[in-house]
Each structure stands twice: as C-alpha cells, then as structure tokens.
Amino acid sequence: MLNPRQKDILSALSHQRISGQALARRARISVRTLLRDIDYINYRLGAAGKIISGAEGYQLLVEEGRDIERLLGNAEDALFLALIFNACLPLGALADKLRLSKSAVIDLISTVRKKSRTQPLIGSRPKHGHSLLLDDRQKVLLLANLIIRNPACCGEHCAHAFSVRIVSARSLLTTLDYPFGTPLFLAALGLAVEYLPATHLSVVKILQPLRHKLSGITPEAIRTVLTRVATPLPGLIDEELVGQLTAHIQRSVACPAILPVTALHDFRKIKTTYPQAFDLSLSFVRELNQSLAIDFNDDDWAGLYFACALERTQSAALNLVIYSEYLSMATLNKEIIEREISGVNVIIATHPEQLIASLLHQPVALVLNNHRQYPAMENATAVWSVSELVGQRELEQLRIRLAGLMLYQHSAVCFPESLSFTYANAPQDNWQTVISGICQHLVLCDALTVAEAELIVAREAQGENLIINHLAVPHCSGQRDQPFIGIFVHLENPLLIESQRVQNVLVVCVNARGRQELKMFSHLADALNGCESAQLLGLTTHASFMQCLNKPFSA
Template sequence: MMTNRQVKILQLLMDNSYSGAELAHLLNASRRTIIRDIATIDYWLEKEKIGNIDTSQKYKLQVNNHYQLETFIQELQLKQYRVLYYLLVYPALSNDDIAAKTLLPKKNIDEIIYYLNQKYNYLFMIRKKVGKGVYLSLTTQDRIDLLASLLFSFTRLQKEIPRASYVSKKFRLKNAKLTQLLKRRSTLESQQQLELQLLSWQLCWTHDSIQYSLTEYFEEKNLRIQKAAQLNLVKILVRINQGYRVKIDEHACAQMLIQHLKRTISFPNYFDETVTEPLKALKASYPFSFELAEELAQGLQDYLKILYIDSQYIGLYIVNAQHLASQSVHAVMYEERHSISNINEMLLKEQVKNLILHVVHSVAELNNCVKKYPITLLLVDKMQLVKVADVNTTYIFNGILDHTDLVKIKNIVDTALIRAEIKNVFNEHDFFYLNNDVNFNFTLQNALKILSTQHLITAKQANAILKREAAGNQLIIGHLSVPHIKATIDEPFRLFYFRLDNAIILNKVKVYGILIVLVNSQASEYTQLFAYLYGQLKHAVPEVLATFRNLNRALLMAP
C-alpha cells in the first residue's frame, strides 16, 4: 500500500508536471524523500502495467490505463474514509474493532488516522485514550452533519449500509412536529441530502454515539438558520470591508451570502474537493476579496456556532458581487451540486459578457425560472440531464466548465446577441433594389449615395467604406459582397442590403447583392459578427438574396 504522501504525489502528477523541488515544497518534504517516493510510484505503475513516470525534465505521469489508475485512487480514498465512517457512527472503537470492520492492517489504520488528522484538523481530531479506544470528540449536530456529508461525497459507502438502517416513512409520520420540520427543508437541500441526514442520525442513534432526538436535531438547525436570516450582513460587510476597500455591491453580496449560510447550515458539504484547483487562479486575481472572505467567514462561524464555513465559497460570492454589470442574455444553469454551480457561475461571469445567469438546483426551480424570464440558453450538467429531458437543452457540460466549454458558451451568447440585434436594426426599410452598373465600384458608390441622401449614413462613413474597398479590404461571403467599417453609431451594428438586378463579377465570383455593415467601434462584444454572417450566408443561393423575407430568414435561422 502506498503512503498518503505518495498517493498525493500521484494525484498531483495526474493534473500537471512538477519538478522535485516543487513537489517537495507542496508536500513539505525533503527532495530526497520525493526522489524515493517517485521511484516507488514508478515501480508500482510499471508492475501494474498502468504507465510510468518520465523523469527526463520535470516529473511527468504517462498513463496507459486511465480507468485502472482512477479505480485505484478511488479505492484508496474509500479505505481512508471507511475508517472515518466507523469513527463517526460509533462513540469509540479499538484498533482491533476498526481492523475487523475495514479489513485493514493495524499499521495502515494508524497511518490513515494520522492522514485524516492532518487533512481535516479544522473539522475534527481523532484521539486515542487508554480504556476508551479511538474516538472523535464532536457535538451531536456536527457528528450527524459530518457523517451525512461524508456519505454524500462517497456514494459507494452508502451501498455498504443495510437498508434496515434507513429511517422509515412510518416513523416520520408518527411524529407530527418532525413532519412539519422536514417540510421546511425542501428549499435549502435536496431530497437526497435530507435522506442522508435522517440515515446519519439513525446510524449514530443506533450505536449510542448521540443522545439527541431527530426532532431536536432539526430544531437546532432551524434556530441557526433563523439566526443567519436575522443578520444585518450589509452592515457587517461595510465594516469589515473598510480595511480592504473591495468594490462590491454590499446589498447584492449580503443577499447571496445569507442564502449560502442557510444552505451551509442545512447541509454542510465538508468533503467536496473539486473547488481547490479552479480557485487558485481566482485567488491570484482577487487577493483582497479572498482575504476579506477569510475574516468574514471566521466571524460568521463564531457567531452562528457552525463547525466550519469555507471562506473560499464566501470569496466566490464576493468576487461575484464585483461583476454585477448590465447584461442582456438570460441563461439558466441546472446543477444540483452547489459547489460546482458556484465555480461555474464565477467562470461564466468572468469569461462571458452580457450574460444574466440564473442558477437552479431542482426541477421546480427550473420550471419557475423558465416561466419568469425570457430564457435564451439552458446549460445542464450531464449527470442531471435525464431529470430535464422535457426541456430543450442548449448546452450540456460535465462538472466544472473547462476552456472549451467557456469558448462554446461564449459563442452561443454572441450568436444570441447578434440575432437579437439583427431583429432590432434590419427591417424592410434597410432593403433596397438597385439597377446596377457592370462596374462594382460605381455600383457601390450609387448604393452609398442612396444611404447618405436618406441620412442613414454620413458622407464621412460613405468615404471610409469606399477607401477600404479601394485598398483591397473586400469581403465576399458566398454570392454577397460585404463592405464594412467601424463607425461611431448608437447601435452595436447597422445593416443595409442592396439587391442587384444583374450579377456582378467581383474577384471571379458572381455577386448578387451588397450587404453594407457598420460596426460600433466601442462594441467589442460584436467581434464575432462577420463569422456569424459567414456561417449564415456562405451557402445562400440567389433566390435567398432576392427578397427581404428570404434574406431576413437566412440571417436569423438556427444552423
């Protein structure tokens, strides 16, 4: 069995290449120790025919069998968290008891306990006492929450629990007060999370690690939630922010944070490690926001008596509050995991302009959102796609959005913006019929004269278009000439179309129409306009270019 440090090295190398010095710094170990660990890992990889470590420059992991490696890592994690599971369920256990339940050697158990204490020292400490054995010192509330969170993150552990351990519906219905308390949970947690809390209470109650009744457990939660709701968080934010001077919308930020606190109290997610890497870049970009978040999180934790509030999530909301600018495309993201949705929300607001994003975590929320807003995009996590099969999904993603996802979503948003603007600026008054000359330049001059005479463009703009064309900046899309300039206009762009009575040969291509385009020099978000026009019109036949109705349909139709 590998040591925890060796497993950590393996996990790091799965994501990136590192030098020995970098690994030594990250793992707080000597360079010599890292070299020995690399040799052990490399030997194991080759023995299992999974891959090897290239040591020619930095340490680089080369994998032949990704599935086998992922399975190995998951199984190691499960061994570690199985030990924690039993220590949460039972008030105390001897090393022999743990070995019998987990089928692990005692030496490995001691190593796992050391690892858990190092990694989660902010949540708990596993202690040993003569006559008592190995135990966790926790309050009832924290023990149940930790166990529920553990089962939520490691679903394979759930499969090992006998069905008899689950709290029956009959038991719940007998207690009217409990039934009423459970009804209040639906807005803050999923049904699965609720069931896991019921199961965790049942497991701890059965093995005498708690004396709290189920009703008392949920009553205590509700008291903390009420306390969070009554916080004057705007005042607290303003006071703490005096030392950091982060420009945020305090009211919007406070509203988001109150909801986050309620969800954290309702079902804390202590074992979700998916946020660590994506947040590194954000922390580097917004250091003061995350420093503010750390101070705020500690104060809230003390006031609300919560075991742990992750300041990283607080930092995400603070950064979100820095980006509440005017936006124009409504999108819904369906993601049941709050940790993933928080990161994706931040990534989208960072990378995609003009986007009003509504994040929903249940089908009911999605249905309400679709009724309430003019939704252009629906982004759905692949894992939850089956739950929204009846809704037209625009984009399917898998967990945390990567660079490719963000580029594709940005293109979808740009396309939606362009289509919306075409509807606004291009109408029948912008469609002209022109008895053209055989010479293209004379024909273009006549078209521009019509526009300037009707005060649709200025003489300066007309001259700028002619100069660009004369300089060889000619764009032809299919059978369409597209003269264009950047200009000072109120709209993001303007379109004027001239249907030619007779085709003109331009650069050896038959041209049946001229589409004159003026782009606002300040509207950087419309840089994809010409790519969009090319995609819509590259195969347009003369009949499409002959009438306003046909051309307009071609410009607006979905690909």
C-alpha cells in the first residue's frame, strides 16, 4: 500500500500538473526522494495509470479510476464494510471480496491497525479469520461514519436515502433535543440502524449515552483539565481557548468517529513548529479521557487550538524599520507588509536622526533600506535593500529572512559548541536508554538541571517523538535564564526512532515565558527541512551541524 505521503502526491497529481520542485516542497522531501516515491507509485498503479514527466511538470494518466481511488484509501472502507456485514472472514474470502491479493489485504489490515490510536479495531484468529473487535453499538456508529464519508458505500439506493434523510434530520435534531449533533450524522445513523437490524438498536438508544456524556462537557470542566496540563505556559488559558476546545469536544462526542484516520499533514506540522502545543495536546487528551471518561483522541485538532493560543499569548511583534526619503512610499510599504505578514510592526524613518532613534528605543529585527544613502554607524541590526514598492517576490523573501533571522543572528549562543559531544551508544541500545544516558551526561556537566533532564526523559517515553528530517529533537519547557538552548549530540551508532533512522540528536530547552524564542522550533524545521536527508544523517560534528543550520538563511 502507499504511505500517506505517497497518497498525497498521487492525490495532488490527480487534479493538476505540478513541477518536481513544487511537488517536493509540498511533500517536504528532496527531489531525489520524490523520484523514488514516483517510481514506487507507478509500480503500485500497474495498469491503472502512470505518473509521467513533461515540460510542464509531472502529471497522472489514469486508465481505471476505481483502482486509483482504492490506492487513495477506499480499500479501507471496503474492508470495514466487509467485516461489518460478516462476523468473521478468512483471509481468502476477504481478498475475494476486496478484489485484492492476500498480501495486499494483510498490508491493508496492518495499516488500519497502525492508524487506530486507542483500541484495536480488527482482530485475527488462526484458522478462523478476521473480525471487528467492536460491540453492536460501535458497529452501527462505524457504518454511519462510512456512509458520511461515502454515501454510496452501500449502493446507490443508500446515497439517495441519505440525501432525503438529511432534510428531515434538521428538524429531528430539535425533536430529540440533541443540539450538538449534525444532520449528516443523524441521517447516517438512521440508515446504519436500518442496515444492521440484528443489533436491535434504535437511534434513541444510541444517542442516550452520548447525551449523558455531553452533560459533563462544560467550559468549567474543560478549564479544570486545562489548568492541570498547561501550567508550564503562563497566560495560555484564555476564554477563547476554553470556548474553542469545549465546542470542539462537544461536537466530537455528539458525532463520534470510529473510523481511524491518518493525521492530517498540515496539522502534523504543529509537531515541528509548535512542539509545546503538540505535547500539551497529548497531555490534554489523556487527562480529558481520564477525568471525563469520554472517548476522545483528536490530539491534532487540540494541538491546533493550543498553537493558536500560543500565537495570541506568547508572540511579541517583530519590529522592522523602513528607511526611506519618501514618506508616501514608506507608508504604502508599511501597510503592505503589516497586512501580508503577521506579527510585525513597521516603523518609518525618513532621515538619519529618526533611524538612529528608532534603533535605540526598541529592539529592531531588520532595517528595510529604501534610501539612496544609508548612514554609516555602528549597529548590529541587519539591513536589507528593497525596491521602491514591495511586491510579492520581496514579501516572500522577507518572510524567509525573518524566519531565519533569529537562528542566524543568535546561533552561536543558542547552539553552544562547548556542550556538543559524541555519545558512545551500543548498537543494541534503544532510544530510551540513549536519551537517558545523554541527559545524565548533560546534568553532570551542568548543561541541564536535574528537573529538565527528568522532563525530557519522561517526554520521550510518551512516544510521538519529534524527528525533523532524521534529526531527533528531545525537548522540554522550563524556567531557565537562557531563553533557548540546543545541544548537538552525535551518536556513534544510528538507531530507529518513530520508524526513522537517526544518527544525531539536538537536545532543546526553552524558557516557557519566552516570546520569539518559542518560534525557534519553526525556524529549526524550516532550516533542517531545507537540507538533504543524507546531509543530516552524515553530520558528525557541531561545525557541520551549524553549517547545515545557517546555510538556508545566510545573508
């Protein structure tokens, strides 16, 4: 089967032609890795189609649309449908129903099991076959999920009945006093009950326990859970965060999703750009499930809300100065930049005295010089010449430059060479043993406090480890004086973490009260993802790591 990245490549090409560079950027991989992915996709497509390259980029030629859809994920739906309507199916019978080989069915079941974050959905018994590990109520809910995703999954009559029921479901929500439900869910649930009469369940019986759980999901209850998990980040809990999480959890509980889903690509970027938000989401979901006893595992969405809250409460605006002899032009550029780039404050200076005063009175990240003569002065602030009116090209360059400015300007302090070392791990050591040994070494040389080391080791034991382009980034938030520190560690022997080969480690500690420092993870991700994987795996020294880190954003 295709992995999520390969499915995304195939899905993108099913709508348009895309250049190799653009496709690689979209998938956050190198062009070399993209070519390998395309070769594998073409192998899996067989006679169904082929990805070809031309002057305008790559395009997908399709011969049999159904097979393409199966590769994009419909085989999972077909698998669930077969097991919903059959108590147990041997491998051969299951392969015949899905029109797949036995090996492909085994791969498919393995993929579904990996996606199931909580309870396993499919069980296997030798000499018997495969079956769903769900009770009758869960089977009805699973079928309802499948109908919502594809109304024609049980035939065209199902799709027609679904569209008719949606109209009446709107008024039924009021009749049943079920305000957090949706017409789509109620219509699909009604059909699922009818298609599975052997369960002897009704819509009212299925909604009854859900309504009881909803009664305990209040803003006060969510605030209590947040208070337990969000203490490392002061000021994070505001009314907007409480309201957003409460509403989302109410919707999720009212319309439960049994189907396992692959984490959405855009949401998983939270893991690299806002690891604090991602870690908080894991703790929040775990505490929520324990304290309120609800089946909720949507940590992607929770992480997104936490990331937005961090933006609101932890981000300080970057000050930029436009130095121009034309006030009208500078004013236009100020409006353009502040509208197109969030989190910046643009100050205008039209003569040398104003420029010097602007640089003295507040921290300035960058001076945009639009003046014929720039005054000679002793100042460490970076200067970048811009055209008279800033256009889209300049805006994109400005975004990149601002993203890497902190890394580039403070890399020597944030990533001290004196603390870097090579860790002599044995080939058989696992990740938990390695990170424990690294942290013990850093405590002994006063690079980490005992509390920071314990936090890092405990965090890594939870799983969902942060790996950026084959570089492991164990991390923690604390109250240290230095806002951000990253310690480069080379491993004598590579090991697998989260199914990725890792040869180097960057141990990171940040001050939870930091503002721009919290964005360093985002800058790190941009810099590291801009490098070839082989280059990062081949790093052996601090100097080679710094060269790799600074290259994408060097002036």
